[in-house]
Amino acid sequence: MLNIGGKTFKSRLLLGTGKFPDIQTQKAAVEISESEILTFAVRRMNIHETKEPHFLEELNLDKMSLLPNTAGAKTAEEAVRIARLARASGLCDMIKVEIIGCDKTLLPDPVETLKATEALVKEGFIVLPYTSDDVVQAKRLEEAGAHAVMPGGSPIGTGLGIVNPLNLRYIIEQANVPIIVDSGIGSPADAALAMELGSDAVLLNTAVSEAKDPVKMAEAMKLAVQAGRLGYEAGRMPKRNTASASSPVKGLSV
């Protein structure tokens, strides 16, 4: 079971809700993924056009935990404001701290992320900061009280997978809170690798929403996360540079 800030979850796949072609596809993808945590952004309402259906209406909110993000924030102060707005919905007390520090790479600002994490932990939020795959920053965030730490596999929306598995392994080995690989996952193989390395969960969005068949990909990701976790728990064989026969070398009849 995945345990974040006292809440437990069966699923180790967190799903983002951005960029889906339509609400029905999104709903079907969410259902088949069996995700229990969905991310959202907080944005102004269009007060002149309110007839559009809202995705939240389609969800069984009793079964789901909502993880709003602070996307759009450039400073800790802005992130804290967005987090407070999200909590005022009365729908959630978790927050994904996402403070972009570089518009080109969309990599997070470590200083502002740490400040926001400290402030939001003090305010009683369950805080999940998005961070680069920086081993020391992950430690700092944990010390600041983060309930889970979410290092990126590669930049947001690239689908490049896990570009530095060594860093990720270091982060996982040293962590005392769940590590959730967030951003950069492009394929089921990437998600399985994240889990095999020992991540507690994976958060992905574009890999599903931009797939040719988002619903099928959501199912593939669910299975990949399960397979990767099982493989991690099973403990893989060591890698070696010399061949070692699988069949007995004695008793050959030639």
Added chain:
Amino acid sequence: MNLRINGENVHIPETITTVTMLVEHFKLKSPFVIVEHNHQIIERDLHAATRIADGDVIELVQFVGGG
């Protein structure tokens, strides 16, 4: 009265006096509306008791798809 809503100047009838009435006026899906009134976030159970006046600055936000 005139309000500043989501960065836009909006005129609404004088009969609207509370946040709840404002939300209903725009036919917003109230379970999902988050309100900030003059830079102060208003908890859901205080929407009905929060009075609005000419010149107020209001933000109406919601959850949208995001990663």
